[in-house]
Amino acid sequence: MSTQAKTRVTVNVNGRDMSAEVEPRTLLIHFLRENLNLTGPHIGCDTSHCGACTVDLDGKSVKSCTVFAVQAEGSKVLTIEGMAAADGSLHPLQAAFHEHHGLQCGFCTPGMITRAYRLLQENPKPSDAEIRMGISGNLCRCTGYQNIVKAISAAADVMASQPRKEAAE
Amino acid sequence: MNAPTPSRAEREAALKGMGFARRRTEDARFIQGKGNYVDDLKLPGMLFGDFVRSPYGHARIKKIDISKAAALPGVKAILTANDLKPLKLHWMPTLAGDVQAVLADEKVLFANQEVAFVIAEDRYIAADAVELVEVEYEPLPPLVDPFKSMAPDAPILREDIKDKLDGAHGKRRHPNHIFEWTVGDKAATDKVFADAPVKVKELISYQRVHPAPLETCASVASMDKIRGELTVWGTFQAPHVVRTVASILSGIPEHKIRIISPDIGGGFGNKVGVYPGYVCSIVASIVLGVPVKWVEDRIENLSATAFARDYHMTAELAATADGKILGLRCHVLADHGAFDACADPSKYPAGFFNIVTGSYDIPVAHLAVDGVYTNKAPGGVAYRCSFRVTEAAYCIERIVDVLALKLNMDPAELRLKNLIQPQQFPYKSALGWEYDSGEYPTALKKAMQTVGYPALRAEQKQKREAFKRGETRELMGIGIAFFTEIVGAGPSRNCDILGIAMFDSAEIRVHPTGAAIARFGTKSQGQAHETTYAQIIATETGIPADMIAVEEGDTSTAPYGLGTYGSRSTPVAGAACARAARKIQAKAKKIAAHLLEVSENDIEFDVDRFQVKGLPEKVKTMKEICWAAYNNVPPGMEPGLEAVDYYDPPNMTYPFGAYICVLDIDVDTGAVKVRRFYALDDCGTRINPMVIEGQVHGGLTEAFGIAMGQEITYDATGNVQGVTLMDYFLPTAVETPVWETDHTVTPSPHHPIGAKGVGESPNVGGVPAFSNAVIDAFAHLGVTHLQMPHDQWRVWKAAEKAGLVS
Numbered sequence: 001m002s003t004q005a006k007t008r009v010t011v012n013v014n015g016r017d018m019s020a021e022v023e024p025r026t027l028l029i030h031f032l033r034e035n036l037n038l039t040g041p042h043i044g045c046d047t048s049h050c051g052a053c054t055v056d057l058d059g060k061s062v063k064s065c066t067v068f069a070v071q072a073e074g075s076k077v078l079t080i081e082g083m084a085a086a087d088g089s090l091h092p093l094q095a096a097f098h099e100h101h102g103l104q105c106g107f108c109t110p111g112m113i114t115r116a117y118r119l120l121q122e123n124p125k126p127s128d129a130e131i132r133m134g135i136s137g138n139l140c141r142c143t144g145y146q147n148i149v150k151a152i153s154a155a156a157d158v159m160a161s162q163p164r165k166e167a168a169e
Numbered sequence: 170m171n172a173p174t175p176s177r178a179e180r181e182a183a184l185k186g187m188g189f190a191r192r193r194t195e196d197a198r199f200i201q202g203k204g205n206y207v208d209d210l211k212l213p214g215m216l217f218g219d220f221v222r223s224p225y226g227h228a229r230i231k232k233i234d235i236s237k238a239a240a241l242p243g244v245k246a247i248l249t250a251n252d253l254k255p256l257k258l259h260w261m262p263t264l265a266g267d268v269q270a271v272l273a274d275e276k277v278l279f280a281n282q283e284v285a286f287v288i289a290e291d292r293y294i295a296a297d298a299v300e301l302v303e304v305e306y307e308p309l310p311p312l313v314d315p316f317k318s319m320a321p322d323a324p325i326l327r328e329d330i331k332d333k334l335d336g337a338h339g340k341r342r343h344p345n346h347i348f349e350w351t352v353g354d355k356a357a358t359d360k361v362f363a364d365a366p367v368k369v370k371e372l373i374s375y376q377r378v379h380p381a382p383l384e385t386c387a388s389v390a391s392m393d394k395i396r397g398e399l400t401v402w403g404t405f406q407a408p409h410v411v412r413t414v415a416s417i418l419s420g421i422p423e424h425k426i427r428i429i430s431p432d433i434g435g436g437f438g439n440k441v442g443v444y445p446g447y448v449c450s451i452v453a454s455i456v457l458g459v460p461v462k463w464v465e466d467r468i469e470n471l472s473a474t475a476f477a478r479d480y481h482m483t484a485e486l487a488a489t490a491d492g493k494i495l496g497l498r499c500h501v502l503a504d505h506g507a508f509d510a511c512a513d514p515s516k517y518p519a520g521f522f523n524i525v526t527g528s529y530d531i532p533v534a535h536l537a538v539d540g541v542y543t544n545k546a547p548g549g550v551a552y553r554c555s556f557r558v559t560e561a562a563y564c565i566e567r568i569v570d571v572l573a574l575k576l577n578m579d580p581a582e583l584r585l586k587n588l589i590q591p592q593q594f595p596y597k598s599a600l601g602w603e604y605d606s607g608e609y610p611t612a613l614k615k616a617m618q619t620v621g622y623p624a625l626r627a628e629q630k631q632k633r634e635a636f637k638r639g640e641t642r643e644l645m646g647i648g649i650a651f652f653t654e655i656v657g658a659g660p661s662r663n664c665d666i667l668g669i670a671m672f673d674s675a676e677i678r679v680h681p682t683g684a685a686i687a688r689f690g691t692k693s694q695g696q697a698h699e700t701t702y703a704q705i706i707a708t709e710t711g712i713p714a715d716m717i718a719v720e721e722g723d724t725s726t727a728p729y730g731l732g733t734y735g736s737r738s739t740p741v742a743g744a745a746c747a748r749a750a751r752k753i754q755a756k757a758k759k760i761a762a763h764l765l766e767v768s769e770n771d772i773e774f775d776v777d778r779f780q781v782k783g784l785p786e787k788v789k790t791m792k793e794i795c796w797a798a799y800n801n802v803p804p805g806m807e808p809g810l811e812a813v814d815y816y817d818p819p820n821m822t823y824p825f826g827a828y829i830c831v832l833d834i835d836v837d838t839g840a841v842k843v844r845r846f847y848a849l850d851d852c853g854t855r856i857n858p859m860v861i862e863g864q865v866h867g868g869l870t871e872a873f874g875i876a877m878g879q880e881i882t883y884d885a886t887g888n889v890q891g892v893t894l895m896d897y898f899l900p901t902a903v904e905t906p907v908w909e910t911d912h913t914v915t916p917s918p919h920h921p922i923g924a925k926g927v928g929e930s931p932n933v934g935g936v937p938a939f940s941n942a943v944i945d946a947f948a949h950l951g952v953t954h955l956q957m958p959h960d961q962w963r964v965w966k967a968a969e970k971a972g973l974v975s
Contacts, residue, residue: 023293025293026293030292033208033209034211034291037211038202039202039206039208039209040201040202040203040204041202042206042208042383042384042434043208043464044383044384044385044434044467045466045467045893045894046466046467046468046893047467047893047894047895049893049894049895049899050383050467050894050899052383079202080200080201080202081201081202083201083202084201090200090201094200094201097196097200098192098193098196098197098200099192101192101193101859101860101862101863103196103199103200104435104695104696104697104863104864104867105382105383105384105432105433105434105435105694105695106195106196106198106199106200106204106432106434106695107204107206107382107383107384107434107435108383109199109200109204110199110202113200131902132901132902132903132905133902133903135901135902136901136902136903137901138901138902139383139894139899139901140383140902141381141382141383141435141437141867141871141899142383142435142695142863142867143863143866143867143870144866144867144868144869144870144905144908145866145870145901145902145905146866146905146907146908147863147866148902149902
């Protein structure tokens with residue numbers, strides 16, 4: 001193996017086109033973290049199990065450790081950094097995680113909120129069991145999930161009762 | 170005119186002091202992706218280090234050829250033990266009085282041991298270069314079974330100390346023996362056992378597990394050769410200790426070293442120790458003069474840094490025929506792996522395992538622990554528990570259930586009969602601890618009442634009969650754990666780390682506008698210190714918690730402390746916090762008296778202000794006093810409003826709790842369904858009920874993972890197995906039960922605010938509650954014990970063995 005020739009990749013991240021030169025093997029998570037300095041998504045494993053790197057790619061949750069940066073060429077990516085509204089106000093999910101103590105060390109939180117965002121797009125009024133299944137690709141070692149479930153459920157209620165404020169995508 | 174004075178309740182609500190479910194101040198950055206973890210750090214010119222690791226559990230290194238790797242473009246250096254030797258850094262001292270190879274010196278002693286450290290421009294090139302380092306090994310016979318480690322023909326693992334039979338904790342009986350630690354009165358205990366009408370004995374093994382915080386271990390070292398200053402950012406639960414050790418190891422004066430623990434993505438004991446990766450990143454930065462980052466991947470984390478447990482406990486109880494426990498005898502075979510890198514207070518080679526008499530009034534006891542080497546990863550950390558307390562709680566709570574079965578007595582009734590009674594506190598245990606306070610029977614009775622214990626037992630009886638009649642294929646299990654923790658290490662008379670007493674510290678500086686900053690020697694890894702310390706200060710000084718910044722983890726700014734583990738932050742630094750705040754309050758009172766032109770004796774503190782006794786309209790708010798501290802203090806008083814406190818606790822604290830687990834087992838699949846889990850915790854005074862509940866949820870989930878699935882195993886040739894998250898069980902939201910929490914409050918009599926610490930209780934009490942419930946499901950079939958973890962396969966095998974499935 002040796003260093004590979006670099007390719008320019010352009011991705012629309014959180015509403016802005018951003019590009020960098022990367023090797024074909026560069027993972028999307030490294031592209032976001034190292035090239036774009038978006039360190040919200042984290043790396044917690046090597047096997048796509050922990051979900052700390054979860055981002056939204058063209059309307060689907062993906063584990064960005066399992067996507068090459070070049071595969072995201074021309075795509076729309078939403079990360080935790082793009083969750084708040086353009087005016088800086090928190091997304092209802094962010095507010096609910098705070099209100100319901102849905103985080104402790106904070107390491108899983110960006111992936112968890114980003115995943116919950118897509119879950120609520122797919123299923124705006126999920127039951128607790130559906131929330132638990134919906135976030136089962138995201139591990140948390142601190143909270144025991146109970147308050148995360150509560151937070152997502154509360155955010156769903158808020159989102160149902162408020163005019164939808166788009167994330168900055 | 171002034172606005173009308175807010176009511177006392179309004180002022181208390183604005184203060185957000187102790188007892189208030191204050192939302193966390195640290196959340197804002199985490200929910201917006203602006204946390205600052207070690208791997209988020211990027212410095213100009215920074216390089217990336219990665220390890221070449223051993224594929225063998227035991228082998229001699231014949232040759233290391235780095236030429237191909239060194240020739241790879243982008244590779245800056247490759248370090249082996251020979252490169253570290255001139256610096257005397259190829260071995261490092263462990264916290265347990267042993268030494269550990271930083272890079273394997275002539276032989277490897279466990280699979281995935283660090284052999285060489287490659288430093289390259291980025292992590293991809295470093296990983297490529299790792300593949301190109303060629304190491305020639307001569308395999309040696311592996312030693313995997315701890316029960317065979319002291320056999321006469323066992324392979325000698327530690328050739329570096331094979332002739333040194335005087336260990337850090339006394340005589341060693343074999344080259345693979347590390348220590349023997351004994352506590353208690355052996356003769357008296359043996360006599361009780363000789364005469365006792367009822368005796369039980371069981372080998373209770375607590376498997377090797379790993380804390381597995383979501384963030385792995387990492388460091389960034391940056392040596393500034395011009396200033397002679399070393400800065401290290403790392404996943405350190407105890408930054409000051411790391412600084413002291415780094416200074417001793419490197420020879421760099423301690424004032425020239427700055428250790429920074431930024432945000433930490435969970436610790437659970439994993440981040441207490443000093444690891445080869447930290448040392449290698451430091452050495453590489455010193456050698457190359459640029460910052461060097463090291464981040465372990467998950468496989469490295471699970472296989473090389475800090476396992477926990479691996480205790481094989483042979484427990485015996487002696488009792489009367491009607492269930493009064495007369496004595497306890499316990500032997501532990503402790504598998505420490507290749508190096509004794511336990512993170513215990515230095516005088517305690519088996520931690521506080523001598524809390525093994527648990528919550529019961531046991532007149533005599535004897536404990537012996539033998540530590541041995543095997544070809545496994547070093548560690549022995551306290552995975553979300555005080556030192557070896559989880560093992561002890563599991564041991565006593567299991568053997569009490571075994572005794573209940575032998576006596577044909579209900580396990581709750583047996584516990585009630587033997588619990589230490591409230592009037593016995595302070596209670597001196599047979600193995601030497603002085604328990605501070607407890608209302609044990611109240612707690613257990615409340616738990617039993619809440620879950621409807623007698624009805625559950627009646628249901629279980631019916632279900633067993635229905636099973637016999639073939640009407641159900643489910644067995645119902647009820648597990649009880651009544652645990653007592655020992656946390657808050659600790660008093661300087663018996664607790665130190667490498668000679669440094671285990672005190673902790675707080676420093677509070679109040680600013681003129683009535684805001685403040687407080688710094689501590691501890692380091693949160695998710696425990697919400699920024700929120701809760703501020704609440705203590707708020708209650709003690711009258712400064713609103715929202716106006717208090719809390720900082721930890723930077724050795725250049727924080728006062729010296731021993732860090733966060735063993736639930737010691739609230740018992741030790743929390744005490745220092747309250748005492749420092751009281752010093753602020755005392756000075757503020759003098760200033761108030763001066764401003765109000767009355768004697769100090771005529772002044773009283775009221776939430777956020779001082780008032781003249783009997784004249785509630787004559788007041789000075791804390792905010793006014795803070796301003797006055799900088800321009801109008803009494804004659805002769807120093808200006809300013811600051812305090813520092815170093816707290817040496819007089820005793821440990823002893824949180825306790827009663828947990829009850831109800832589950833159903835499908836015997837045909839081995840699937841276990843937790844129907845109900847009730848956890849009553851008594852952690853003394855409660856600082857923030859929301860944070861406490863969150864800690865209990867998390868600890869119970871970890872206990873669930875341990876009891877039901879976590880295990881790191883080695884095959885007969887010393888290969889480590891199951892060290893990815895594909896195999897190592899970290900519960901998802903789907904498996905995780907719903908938790909019911911409850912509490913009683915029995916303050917610690919010796920702690921300034923009566924708080925005992927809570928973060929680890931749920932792990933300590935949770936594991937035996939789950940395990941007892943699973944085993945209880947089979948108890949009517951004569952099953953006294955089943956080996957953890959109770960995964961689906963093992964549970965099904967138990968059903969098969971009991972003849973329930975064919």
